[in-house]
Amino acid sequence: MSKISLVDSVIFRLLGDECITYLGNSGDTHLLDSISAAIINEVKENPLSKDVLFNILSENFESDDDIELSLCLDSYILELSSLGILNMEN
Amino acid sequence: MSQFELRNRLADGLRFKVGNVHISISSTIPEVVEHFEALYCSYELLDKSEFIDFYIQVLAPSIFRRFFRPQVNFSFDGFFPFKPLPYSQAAAMFEWGLNWCITTHSHQYLMIHSSIVEKNGEILILPGASGKGKSTLCAALVCSGWRLYSDEMALIAIENGKIFAVPRPISLKNQSLNIIQNFSNDVVFGSTVTNTAKGDLAFMKVPEQSLEGISGDAIPSKIIFPFYKGKSATHFQAVSKGTAFMQMIENSFNYNALGKTGFEVLSKIIENCDCFNLTYDSLEEAVSGINRLGEK
Amino acid sequence: MVINTPLIVCLRNILHDEIKLSNFEAMDWELVVRQARKANLLSRTAYFLRENNLLASLPDKVQGHFISALYIYDANVQAYCWEVEQINSVLSDAGVPCLLLKGVAYIESNLMSRKGRVFSDVDIMVPKDQLKKAERALIKCGWITSDLNPYNQKYYRLWMHEIPPMTHLTRHSNLDIHHSILPPTAKLKPDNNKFWESCISLDKNNLYTLSQVDIVLHSATHLFHEGEFDNGLRDLTDLDLLLGEFSIDRSFWDKLLNRAREQSLGRPLFYAMRYSSIFLQTKIPAGVLKDMESEAPPKFLVNIMDFLFLRALLPNHVSCSDQWTGLARWILYIRSHLLRMPLYLLIPHLLRKSWMGFFAKKR
Numbered sequence: 001m002s003k004i005s006l007v008d009s010v011i012f013r014l015l016g017d018e019c020i021t022y023l024g025n026s027g028d029t030h031l032l033d034s035i036s037a038a039i040i041n042e043v044k045e046n047p048l049s050k051d052v053l054f055n056i057l058s059e060n061f062e063s064d065d066d067i068e069l070s071l072c073l074d075s076y077i078l079e080l081s082s083l084g085i086l087n088m089e090n
Numbered sequence: 091m092s093q094f095e096l097r098n099r100l101a102d103g104l105r106f107k108v109g110n111v112h113i114s115i116s117s118t119i120p121e122v123v124e125h126f127e128a129l130y131c132s133y134e135l136l137d138k139s140e141f142i143d144f145y146i147q148v149l150a151p152s153i154f155r156r157f158f159r160p161q162v163n164f165s166f167d168g169f170f171p172f173k174p175l176p177y178s179q180a181a182a183m184f185e186w187g188l189n190w191c192i193t194t195h196s197h198q199y200l201m202i203h204s205s206i207v208e209k210n211g212e213i214l215i216l217p218g219a220s221g222k223g224k225s226t227l228c229a230a231l232v233c234s235g236w237r238l239y240s241d242e243m244a245l246i247a248i249e250n251g252k253i254f255a256v257p258r259p260i261s262l263k264n265q266s267l268n269i270i271q272n273f274s275n276d277v278v279f280g281s282t283v284t285n286t287a288k289g290d291l292a293f294m295k296v297p298e299q300s301l302e303g304i305s306g307d308a309i310p311s312k313i314i315f316p317f318y319k320g321k322s323a324t325h326f327q328a329v330s331k332g333t334a335f336m337q338m339i340e341n342s343f344n345y346n347a348l349g350k351t352g353f354e355v356l357s358k359i360i361e362n363c364d365c366f367n368l369t370y371d372s373l374e375e376a377v378s379g380i381n382r383l384g385e386k
Numbered sequence: 387m388v389i390n391t392p393l394i395v396c397l398r399n400i401l402h403d404e405i406k407l408s409n410f411e412a413m414d415w416e417l418v419v420r421q422a423r424k425a426n427l428l429s430r431t432a433y434f435l436r437e438n439n440l441l442a443s444l445p446d447k448v449q450g451h452f453i454s455a456l457y458i459y460d461a462n463v464q465a466y467c468w469e470v471e472q473i474n475s476v477l478s479d480a481g482v483p484c485l486l487l488k489g490v491a492y493i494e495s496n497l498m499s500r501k502g503r504v505f506s507d508v509d510i511m512v513p514k515d516q517l518k519k520a521e522r523a524l525i526k527c528g529w530i531t532s533d534l535n536p537y538n539q540k541y542y543r544l545w546m547h548e549i550p551p552m553t554h555l556t557r558h559s560n561l562d563i564h565h566s567i568l569p570p571t572a573k574l575k576p577d578n579n580k581f582w583e584s585c586i587s588l589d590k591n592n593l594y595t596l597s598q599v600d601i602v603l604h605s606a607t608h609l610f611h612e613g614e615f616d617n618g619l620r621d622l623t624d625l626d627l628l629l630g631e632f633s634i635d636r637s638f639w640d641k642l643l644n645r646a647r648e649q650s651l652g653r654p655l656f657y658a659m660r661y662s663s664i665f666l667q668t669k670i671p672a673g674v675l676k677d678m679e680s681e682a683p684p685k686f687l688v689n690i691m692d693f694l695f696l697r698a699l700l701p702n703h704v705s706c707s708d709q710w711t712g713l714a715r716w717i718l719y720i721r722s723h724l725l726r727m728p729l730y731l732l733i734p735h736l737l738r739k740s741w742m743g744f745f746a747k748k749r
Contacts, residue, residue, distance in 0.1 A: 011350065013357045018332030022353035025468050027346060027461075029339060029353060031332045112447065141416050141447040167420055168704050195423075197454040248457065349461035 004039075004077060005047035005087045012040055023084050030083060035061065035076055040085065047089055050077070091131075097123050103145075105136040109256040109304070111192060112136055115184065117148040119162060121281065125181035128280040129259045129295045144191045148184050150177065166191050175286075182283050182291055185261060189242055192256065193343040199245040199254065200355040201343040206239035206253065207231045212384060213253055213310040215244055215363070217341040220288065223318030223370075226266040229294055230373045231380065233274035238300040243343065248351055251358050253310060257300045259293035267292055273373060312383065313338070313365045316376070324375040326383065327367045334365035389665060389696060391706050393421035393431070394619075398667050400434035401626055407440065415448040417705055425619045425701035426504065428452065429459035433502030455504075462504050466490055469508050469559050470593070473524070477512070478592035480523035485511040485585055485594040487564065487604065492624070494588055495595050499627040503620070507551070507560040513582065514565040521549060521563065528555045537738060546571075546726075567604050568611070571727045576607075576649035598632045599645040606658035607651055613722030615715065618699045619665070625658050626668045639674045652681030660688075661695055694718050 009024030019037030021030045032040070035057070042048060042056055054073055063069040080086040091099070100123055103116040117123070136142070147165040151174050160177030163170055164187035171190055175183050193201055204217035205228035214236075218224035225241050232238045239255035246253055259280065262270055267290065270277055278295040313334055314326075329337075338356055339345050345352040366383075370376040392414045399405050410418075422428040432452035435441045441452060470490055477484045486494055489505035512520045525531075529552040531539075542550045548564040566578040584597040596604055605628065609621040632638045646655040656678050662668040663675070682688055697714040700706040723732055 011353065013361070015331035015335065015360065018330055020332055020335050020353075020357065022350060024350055024464065025471070027349055027465060027468065029336070031336050139412065141412050141445065143447065143451070145420070167424070168702070169424070195451070195454060197457045198450050347461055348457055349464050351457055351461070 001049045001051075003047035003049050003089045004043050004053060005089055006040060006044050007085060007087050010040075010085050012044075014041065021085055026084060028084070030085070032080075032085075035072070036080060039073075039076060039080065043086070047087075050074075093123065093127055096127055100126065105138070105140065105142060106130065106133045107136055108133060108258055110254055111256050112141060112143045113146060113188065114142045114144070115146045115148070117180070117184070119148060119150070119177070119180045121178065121180045122148050122184060125184065125280050125293070128278070129293055132296075132298050132301055144188065144195075146184070146187060146191065148180055148187070179283050179286055181280065181293070182261075182286060185259065185293065188258070192245075193243060196245065197344055197348060198249070199247055200345065200348060200352055200359075202244040202246070202338060203242070203341045203343060204244045205241045206244045206255070207236035208239055208255075208308050209236045209384065211308050212312070213239065213308045214380065214384075215310050215313045215359075216316055217244075217313065217338060218316055219341065223316045225260055225262055226269060226318070226373065227316050227370075227376055229260045229262060229266070229270045229277075230273050230377050232260070232294075232297060232300065233270070233277060234377050234381070237304075238296055239304075246355055246359060248348075248355050251309075251355065252306055253308065254306070255300075255304050257296045259295060261291060261293055263291050264289040269373060270294065310359055310363055313360075313363045314380065314383075315365075315367045317367060317369045318371070319369050320371055322369050322371045324370045324372060324379050325368070326379060327369075329365040329367050331360050331363075331365060334363070335360050389700060391421060391700065392417040393425065393427065393701060394665055396431060397427070397434075397623060400431070400438050400440070401623065401666060402630075402669070403438065405438055405440065412445060412448070415444060419448060419451045421701040421703050421706060423451075424616075424703040426617050427502075427620050427623065427701075429455035429504050430502030430620065430623060432456045433459065437501070456502075459502055459504055463493055463500075465559070466493065466505075466508060469554075469557070469561075470494060472527075472554075472557075473508060473510065473561060474590070474593055476523050476527045477520055480519055482512050482516045482520045482523065483594060484592055485582075485596070486588075487511055487567075487596070488608075491595045491601065494590070494593065495586075497601075497628065498631045499624045501627070503624070507562050509562045509564065511564045511567070511581075514578070517549065517563065517565050521552075524552060524561070524563075529553065529561060530555055532560075535742075537742065541735065567607060569726050571731060572611070573725055573728075574607070574650055574653075576603075576651055580649065598628075598638065599642045602628050602632065602642060602658075603646055603649065603651045603655060606654040610654040610657045611722055611725050613719040615698045615718070616702060619701060622658075622662050622665055622699060625662050626666045629659075629662070629668055629670065633669075639671065643674070643677055646681070652678075653683070656681040657691065657695070661699060664696070665699060 010021055012019050012021040014037055017034040017037065019032045019040055021032060038057060038060055039053065042053060054070060057073060058069055077086060081088055100116060101118050103114045105114045145167045149163055151161055151163045161174035162177050162180040162183055163174045164172055164183050202215065202217055203219060204215050205224045207214050207228060216224045216228060228241045238257045239253060240257060241260040244253060245256060280293045282290055282292040284290050315337060335356060345356065368376060396407060396418050399407055418431065422431045432455045435452060441449060474484045487509040489503050490508050492500040492503060531550045532553045539550055542548060546569045548562050552561040568574055568576065581596055581600050584600060585594045586597055587594055605621060605625050609618065646652045659670055659675060659678055663670055694714045694717055697711045698718050727735060
């Protein structure tokens with residue numbers, strides 16, 4: 001089961017609903033929305049599998065459709081990985 | 091001091107301080123002497139044993155260039171960062187050059203391109219590039235009882251987040267000159283310089299209250315991004331801290347150069363500030379609006 | 387020529403952990419800051435002051451300038467490590483080995499000479515026969531050649547030891563790709579293959595540096611072929627630190643001298659040792675200095691070089707100049723061109739550059 005974790009050199013601040021991240025290797029700064037903020041906050045201490053992350057997020061974010069939420073989570077994870085913020089470990 | 095003495099001191103190197111910045115300026119150009127006479131008479135002088143941060147010269151490039159299509163050059167300790175400008179812009183060149191010296195060599199601070207004013211221990215940061223109205227608004231606030239910290243740059247000490255004041259004459263351009271002259275009767279200006287790259291320009295003298303008794307303990311509580319827009323109503327729109335953070339980066343001289351340190355310092359500032367966009371046309375209304383915000 | 391300026395006295399102390407700066411007053415520190423800034427040594431001076439626990443006891447105003455330089459240095463290191471990773475990732479995929487030179491090499495090899503060193507470009511060397519492949523791979527990944535002027539392109543590609551500088555489109559970082567350490571047109575002709583044969587592989591895949599003796603020779607050759615000495619004193623401190631670190635192994639000196647003779651680089655090494663001893667009191671055994679005399683030019687020429695280098699290697703600051711400094715710098719500028727290109731190529735080249743410069747101004 002692959003696990004999602006925060007890239008080592010990333011630091012972040014939660015500002016209200018949003019999150020500002022700084023990537024220590026590239027020097028990039030990103031402003032991220034509430035869902036990204038929630039994901040980052042959950043994986044900051046320990047890597048989590050996508051299933052565990054899904055369960056945590058579905059409690060915090062209202063959605064009638066689990067499939068939609070799961071796809072949404074997938075796209076966030078992909079986006080945050082491509083930005084260099086999250087790792088997908090096997 | 092007399093103009094005669096001022097001229098001699100400037101020829102040798104006039105040593106003075108602005109806030110915590112120690113400067114030595116040497117120039118024999120009459121316009122520079124007049125600029126100092128009009129606008130710098132209240133600044134504290136330094137004696138020769140004191141450390142100088144920036145050795146500056148404003149001079150004609152050569153005797154030839156003193157008379158034929160006259161030009162002026164700016165030197166920072168023997169280095170010429172700019173191309174020469176027309177001679178008539180000598181005083182402006184000093185001010186722009188000093189801005190460059192500070193923003194290029196003061197990375198013990200996070201520096202934001204902004205005006206900064208203070209009242210009752212509360213600091214307002216007004217970030218914005220040239221042309222958005224920050225200097226005009228800053229000048230109006232300074233005429234309305236706010237203390238000037240700087241009209242050009244916020245210096246935020248990395249070590250402890252304190253804001254350092256460098257209160258220098260406020261540069262006002264074109265219509266802003268008339269607007270501020272109408273805004274307040276007590277305003278003193280240096281000579282107007284025409285035909286600069288930014289239009290007509292003059293510098294407003296800093297009131298003496300701004301130069302006295304800066305405690306250094308005031309903390310920023312509000313960040314207001316000003317947008318002058320003709321014929322618009324005065325409107326404060328709350329901005330999320332995240333958005334304000336990104337806008338502050340765009341207005342920072344050295345956020346990127348500082349790397350992770352810049353992020354950490356800016357985070358602390360933003361966490362403690364309420365952030366707004368301010369759209370305005372009427373200066374009076376903008377100033378009252380800001381005063382009312384402070385009272386809340 | 388007086389070379390005991392406050393900056394140089396300070397450097398001699400802090401580079402060798404022998405601190406006798408208690409008689410420095412505020413005005414001396416002011417000169418240290420001003421001279422160091424001009425010599426691109428502000429962050430190195432700051433680094434060693436901090437390492438020797440001297441920084442915190444300096445007056446606040448003095449500290450501010452050093453601290454400013456240290457913040458920039460830290461961020462600089464971070465940025466260039468990332469840059470090297472990006473460049474190496476491209477070259478590695480293209481199958482081109484990436485040999486790091488100068489500042490980035492010192493950082494990636496964790497040498498003492500990385501301490502406080504700032505630089506603005508990444509310098510690398512690739513095998514000459516893979517140069518085009520490297521350039522193409524980098525262009526595909528966002529690097530562009532910054533100078534598109536056809537004459538300058540020809541100058542670099544035909545005559546020089548590097549291709550025109552490249553810049554990354556979005557990061558605006560600069561990259562200089564060399565294929566040898568000296569131009570093919572230069573008088574001295576070390577065998578570049580020997581540098582590759584002895585190079586050291588770093589822990590990271592596809593990254594290499596020169597061997598210890600070659601790092602020293604490259605630094606010495608580069609400095610004493612230079613035309614402009616804004617970084618001269620900084621490069622001399624590099625040499626001081628490199629020699630100090632590598633000579634902990636006593637056999638290093640013999641290896642260095644042998645390699646210098648093997649690669650016909652004895653002359654620049656002679657100058658390197660001479661001037662780092664004079665300026666920085668670099669610890670070089672007397673026997674080694676004696677041995678190096680065989681690489682020296684005739685005595686009259688040594689005197690001339692002293693006249694020139696004892697001025698040009700000082701910071702380019704009003705407090706370090708005398709009435710001959712301008713002339714000395716100019717003569718060394720001409721010398722550097724003569725070392726790089728024979729007269730029959732140099733004269734048309736200089737004429738062409740003046741012509742181009744004149745028309746550029748007119749436009």
